[in-house]
Amino acid sequence: MIKDEPKEILITGGAGFIGSNLALELQNRYPKSNILILDDFSSANFKNLKGFKGIVYSCDVSTDEVFFKTEDWNFDLIFHMASITDTTVEDQEYMMRKNVDGFKNILEIAFENEATVVYASSASVYGIVNEEIPLKEDREKSPENIYAFSKYIMDNLAEKTAKETGLKIVGVRYFNVYGLGEAHKGKFASMIYQLYKQMKEGKNPRLFKWGEQKRDFVYIRDVVDATILAKDAPISTVYNVGSGKARSFNDVVRILNEALGTDYEVEYFDCPYDFYQVFTEADMSKIKKDLGFVPKYSLERGIREYVSLLEKYQR
Numbered sequence: 001m002i003k004d005e006p007k008e009i010l011i012t013g014g015a016g017f018i019g020s021n022l023a024l025e026l027q028n029r030y031p032k033s034n035i036l037i038l039d040d041f042s043s044a045n046f047k048n049l050k051g052f053k054g055i056v057y058s059c060d061v062s063t064d065e066v067f068f069k070t071e072d073w074n075f076d077l078i079f080h081m082a083s084i085t086d087t088t089v090e091d092q093e094y095m096m097r098k099n100v101d102g103f104k105n106i107l108e109i110a111f112e113n114e115a116t117v118v119y120a121s122s123a124s125v126y127g128i129v130n131e132e133i134p135l136k137e138d139r140e141k142s143p144e145n146i147y148a149f150s151k152y153i154m155d156n157l158a159e160k161t162a163k164e165t166g167l168k169i170v171g172v173r174y175f176n177v178y179g180l181g182e183a184h185k186g187k188f189a190s191m192i193y194q195l196y197k198q199m200k201e202g203k204n205p206r207l208f209k210w211g212e213q214k215r216d217f218v219y220i221r222d223v224v225d226a227t228i229l230a231k232d233a234p235i236s237t238v239y240n241v242g243s244g245k246a247r248s249f250n251d252v253v254r255i256l257n258e259a260l261g262t263d264y265e266v267e268y269f270d271c272p273y274d275f276y277q278v279f280t281e282a283d284m285s286k287i288k289k290d291l292g293f294v295p296k297y298s299l300e301r302g303i304r305e306y307v308s309l310l311e312k313y314q315r
């Protein structure tokens with residue numbers, strides 16, 4: 001269990017949305033630790049790392065270059081966030097190579113360094129579930145696209161490697177994360193950011209009819225806290241990381257209107273998909289029981305804070 005200050009930390013995907021927020025918080029909590037970020041900058045923004053004092057190398061972790069760029073380091077902790085996050089990529093070989101082979105390389109480095117690994121899984125592994133029940137980690141998985149499938153195989157690889165090597169490998173299965181530092185993701189940024197942008201441009205926010213579909217939106221500050229806490233998991237496992245509360249898209253627009261002091265009406269349009277998830281909610285009992293983690297941000301508080309930061313930093 002790493003309770004003391006880690007000496008050397010690797011963060012892959014550290015110039016992305018979650019990785020950069022994580023890097024800045026780790027630097028804050030562990031000022032004496034040396035932090036290395038590896039990122040291929042395929043979906044990143046260096047501006048997210050303003051104030052970061054560690055080292056950043058451009059590196060695709062699915063290539064052998066990752067071994068050269070880490071050979072002088074001795075990590076005790078690895079956060080693996082790097083991944084293709086464009087969920088519409090259909091090239092299966094490409095997605096699997098980047099996400100699964102990349103993870104395999106990181107696990108090899110963890111083995112050489114005897115490092116604890118925390119890696120990003122995704123709620124997409126559960127697939128389209130239309131019962132209104134919170135999703136438990138051990139429920140049936142049904143990945144619907146190659147992105148979700150790659151995350152599902154990463155979970156399997158983590159479990160197998162942990163069993164065979166005794167390494168501690170902990171998955172954090174994120175739900176719909178929102179917060180400062182996601183703008184570079186364009187149409188893959190959160191719905192909260194998309195709706196905020198539409199309203200800032202003076203447009204009515206657009207939702208599928210009738211805006212009552214619900215998602216588990218989780219604020220970046222809670223995500224970072226849960227991710228750091230995950231290193232102290234008693235055993236290798238996977239934890240849901242959500243807010244634990246499904247909220248509707250109509251709720252999001254209402255709260256954005258309150259935060260912005262506006263009164264935009266929603267423009268509803270037909271959903272073009274045959275299968276569209278109407279409800280997701282994380283069952284958060286496992287991470288609470290094992291690690292005492294309880295999200296601090298309601299949707300109201302998270303959006304209020306996010307809007308005030310967006311207004312201040314414009315990114």
Ligand SMILES: NC(=O)c1ccc[n+]([C@@H]2O[C@H](COP(=O)([O-])OP(=O)(O)OC[C@H]3O[C@@H](n4cnc5c(N)ncnc54)[C@H](O)[C@@H]3O)[C@@H](O)[C@H]2O)c1
Pocket residue numbers: 012013014015016017018019038039040041042043044045059060061062080081082083084085098102120121122123173174175176177178185
């Ligand atoms: N944001 C969410 O709502 C959400 C939900 C579920 C899971 N996740 C997972 O969380 C992690 C972080 O996602 P994010 O939202 O910060 O997205 P992001 O796109 O901002 O971050 C991913 C980072 O990984 C980098 N990257 C991609 N492929 C790489 C490679 N082969 N080698 C090195 N770097 C590479 C990108 O340049 C980017 O900086 C990802 O693993 C993602 O699948 C995110």
